[in-house]
Amino acid sequence: MYKLENHMEAVTRQALKEYMTKVTLCCTCERCLADILALTLNQLPAKYYVSLKGEILTQWESQNRPDQARIMAAIVRAAKQVEATPSHD
Numbered sequence: 001m002y003k004l005e006n007h008m009e010a011v012t013r014q015a016l017k018e019y020m021t022k023v024t025l026c027c028t029c030e031r032c033l034a035d036i037l038a039l040t041l042n043q044l045p046a047k048y049y050v051s052l053k054g055e056i057l058t059q060w061e062s063q064n065r066p067d068q069a070r071i072m073a074a075i076v077r078a079a080k081q082v083e084a085t086p087s088h089d
């Protein structure tokens with residue numbers, strides 16, 4: 001089946017994983033990570049494309065790498081926000 005994918009989301013998930021290997025977050029539970037991901041993606045433009053389910057990187061994707069520095073800056077901002085006001089106790 002054809003599926004709508006947000007390339008920015010895939011790249012941001014990967015960047016968040018890398019960020020976590022370098023920085024110790026106050027909380028790395030599923031909820032906080034989802035919050036950070038959501039807040040990060042809200043700051044970035046979506047990059048939708050149509051893919052077949054399970055399809056690996058297309059040529060289009062590999063040629064359209066979003067700005068890593070911009071993504072990292074958005075992650076740092078989102079992480080600080082979640083750290084200051086977590087969604088749980």
Ligand SMILES: [Zn+2]
Nearest residue numbers: 027028029032
């Ligand atoms: Zn948490």
